[in-house]
């Protein structure tokens with residue numbers, strides 16, 4: 076960062092030098108107006124050349140026709156003096172005529188760029204300033220009403236870099252440039268900025284005023300001239316003052332300006348603002364004819380512009396570091412009592428902070444696939460996570476689409492760290508899991524409301540104070556729930572959609588007062604028909620709309636400001652997406668640039684480790700749900716407890732339920748009728764669940780206290796049956812039987828478990844009696860059926876688990892219609908006696924090849 080004090084010192088020194096130069100020039104030129112002594116003039120010209128070389132070094136003052144393309148670009152900020160041409164004392168006594176511009180004031184020329192000398196001068200000044208200013212620090216806004224922008228044509232390479240605007244050629248274009256320049260005038264812009272990025276200047280170059288320019292625009296130009304220099308705004312206006320057509324358009328010289336008057340063949344340069352070239356009060360110009368610099372060689376402009384464009388493309392990129400607190404700031408210094416705030420991107424050169432508070436409680440983010448939604452959300456999470464500690468802020472993160480969007484916030488095998496704010500993270504989540512998270516958040520909402528009532532307060536801030544007075548050590552944190560691709564959860568009319576919609580509406584309407592905030596993101600929000608029906612009551616809760624490329628539907632239909640956005644940019648609207656008249660300044664809407672957080676993996680990794688390292692060592696990692704991960708019995712806490720003798724009454728553990736804690740899905744046995752388990756599914760995964768169910772129930776029994784009869788009636792079950800028998804044999808009494816042996820073992824009088832693979836191949840005649848009378852005597856059946864249509868046991872089996880079974884066939888077994896989507900790695904568990912029906916992640920055999928890896 077350029078140190079501001081240093082800059083002020085540099086500027087003061089330059090000013091002193093300038094005053095000395097002006098005085099020297101004045102003394103010399105005025106010394107003897109009639110017959111100058113040639114030797115004296117030569118000596119003076121030499122002194123002035125030396126002074127000019129010091130004030131306007133390199134690109135700023137060198138003759139451009141001899142300048143090498145290899146001269147390095149850049150220099151001090153700002154480049155203060157610039158050469159306009161050669162002042163001539165005698166035919167052979169010349170010195171560079173330089174004037175202060177950037178950092179001081181403006182320049183006007185009394186002829187437009189239609190005069191070839193002005194045309195050349197503008198190009199040479201522009202080239203000098205662009206080449207000498209640190210790359211990217213000078214933004215040029217161009218206007219050329221008469222010449223159509225010709226004078227700026229060779230600088231076109233700078234347009235993509237945002238350093239040069241396409242020249243405005245009509246009155247509206249001029250107005251737009253003036254509006255942009257007026258925005259540049261910000262209170263405090265002259266104050267030492269915090270970041271290098273803000274050390275920029277805007278130079279408005281008017282080569283000729285457009286036709287129909289009126290008094291209003293002329294007055295705006297004069298006002299900019301008056302106020303601009305303090306905010307880093309400077310003007311070069313060719314054709315000023317404009318021809319006085321009417322009294323209204325008659326203009327005074329611009330304030331704070333050096334005026335150039337073009338004569339033939341030379342020009343006269345007036346005194347710079349606040350200084351004088353002359354030694355006597357009646358001379359207010361440089362007392363020597365000046366031959367203005369000519370159009371620079373095209374290859375020189377070309378090579379400078381290319382290099383600048385390349386530089387600035389790299390330098391103008393916003394990085395994740397720009398969104399984080401300053402390196403010197405204390406991490407987690409934010410207080411969430413009144414809200415949360417983080418920088419989401421840059422509007423021009425200004426960081427844009429957005430808030431979660433009473434006024435802007437929830438945000439909605441839209442953007443087509445690949446528009447950078449995940450990148451944007453991750454920026455927000457790291458930005459908040461670096462500012463607020465986990466005691467102030469907790470995250471619930473849900474991603475309904477395929478991919479690993481939030482996976483970087485949870486521990487993995489290769490990376491043990493996690494984001495300490497994350498309470499629950501779901502990647503590729505099921506709707507049921509999303510629903511479970513919403514239920515948990517709504518329960519928290521109710522708890523907070525109860526706490527408000529008890530404490531007699533109405534805001535989170537007051538509640539935190541009351542809780543602290545009651546001796547609560549940790550403040551109540553704000554909660555941020557981010558849901559990516561939220562329409563997946565809410566669309567449709569099934570029970571999940573209906574309940575989720577109600578819950579999310581409650582959170583949206585009442586969460587703000589309890590410090591619970593939502594960010595909903597999607598490629599397309601139009602599918603959320605249920606919510607659109609209640610448009611105002613729901614969408615009205617989301618005043619912050621962020622439209623990424625292709626995400627215009629989070630804005631009001633008439634607001635097309637997101638059209639044509641490039642990747643890495645977004646429209647941020649804080650008025651619920653409302654637009655406004657085209658071209659009008661919209662205080663509630665900004666276009667920002669935001670970074671790809673993964674562009675600098677090293678920075679990200681450092682940040683992750685820093686945040687993780689700062690956590691409370693007692694804190695738990697987030698509860699994680701990775702929709703693609705397979706679940707294994709060996710990792711299950713209920714199974715481990717059973718093995719350790721703390722299992723309670725015997726149950727078959729079949730998988731993990733889709734709730735926030737991924738609680739174990741168990742089917743308890745017992746003495747009531749029907750306590751048998753049937754598992755349905757044509758694929759091997761169903762047999763693997765039977766294997767897990769048998770192992771788990773065995774774990775509930777003390778060693779050598781339970782009897783297991785194991786039978787495989789189909790080839791697909793033989794391997795598992797054999798391995799199961801060997802395994803269980805270490806702990807319990809195990810008998811392996813074939814088809815005939817099974818018929819004999821289906822004796823309800825004999826307690827123990829019958830484990831049958833492929834019972835659909837042949838259901839023995841003794842089965843119904845066993846099913847009916849067995850449970851009362853401690854005899855239970857655990858069976859796998861490849862084909863549910865062969866299932867004839869009816870109500871006699873209470874525990875039913877379906878893997879890849881179509882809903883119609885499930886309905887036939889259960890006896891009522893079922894809405895369920897069969898999909899890999901999911902099963903539907905139904906207990907006829909409790910009526911409970913839940914989706915579970917079934918326990919699969921870890922040895923059977925889990926190519927997606929990772930436990931949950």
Ligand SMILES: Nc1ncnc2c1ncn2[C@@H]1O[C@H](COP(=O)(O)OP(=O)(O)OP(=O)(O)O)[C@@H](O)[C@H]1O
Pocket residue numbers: 442443444445446447448449450451476478598642643644669670671672673
């Ligand atoms: N600000 C940015 N600048 C440059 N590239 C970016 C930026 N943000 C994201 N990208 C890149 O664009 C690609 C898509 O980004 P991202 O995954 O965030 O999009 P998305 O909207 O979440 O997409 P989808 O909805 O398909 O998951 C990524 O390769 C990412 O690296």
